[in-house]
Amino acid sequence: MWHYNGTADSIPYPIPGLAADILHMRVKGGSKIRSLLQFAAARMQGEVRNPNGMSLRQVVFTGSGRGVTKTITCVEILKRKVEGLHQVSKLYYNTVKEVWKSPQPGAPGITMERRVPAICIYLSKDPLDPQEPGYQPPQIISVPTEEAERHRGLQRKDTRKKSKE
Template identity: 70%
Template sequence: MAQKVCSSTSLNPAIQSLPPTLGLNNFRRVRRTEDSGPYPIPGLATDFLHMRVREGSKIRNLLRFATARMRGEGKDSHGRSTRQIVFTGSERGVTKTITCVEILKRKVEGLHQVSKLYYKTVDEVWEASKHGVPDVTIQRTVPAICILLSKDPLNPHEPGYQPPHSVSGPTEDTGMCGATRSRVYSILVRWDR
């Protein structure tokens, strides 16, 4: 029987609520499930491509696949190229999600964007290394981001909408600070190789 602990912040307070004889070192995570509720973006097509970005995801691999599909090089099961792609990420994967989207927008011109921030529920089951100690289920609420990129025009009045922009050189001011601009440019250069 698993003990259920709810936490809206981090794992440590939930584990610390256990008896002092049990510590974080005596548990290992055995399962993690995320709620699969509807996307927070209205009007999604039924045949969009979903790219789930995690903390350990490789940007190069994600972008190679997404770019091929958006350029029409990769087809879906019906032989069509992808018109819309949704990137989602949560917790530490949010930054990597945004990086993937910004690079893809520079690789494929004319993409409309809608970004939504939201919270999702994550259930983690932690197994005790000592026999007789119940498993612990921790339910957390974590920040997440969902970004839609579309070749087709989107509602410009939708909160989070960004119109397409043309591909520009690394020296042109695109509204990013210098450090972010140079980081994105260096990632683009490495990815092109």
């Protein structure tokens, strides 16, 4: 039986100028979204403070391969929990080295390198450069008013089938 050991090369963030002590949420295919969000939201909302007594103002989420969709999901949910977040997203490729060890003692193993898609999403409470490729301004979350809901209800078409009489 061959034994697999996969490792991803660590590359610097594709977003220039990030602080060395920024909160980095590394999302993997098996990561639990709820756990990631509880950790990041508590720090961004000020429930958990850093050693200086301040809440975090920035976080970066990264994920590759099967973790890309979970990374995006985490970011979208966090943006709804913490309002006013500026965002910069970058897509890139990560090199993953796969090492397969032979079941026979002394026999050489197989080493392969694959390039897998990856994403890096930087969220900040502070304004970011809107000219930076991948920039998204904060979302404006509006609560529908009773009047707007009533107006929308009047515009709905009746989709029920009409019976022939």
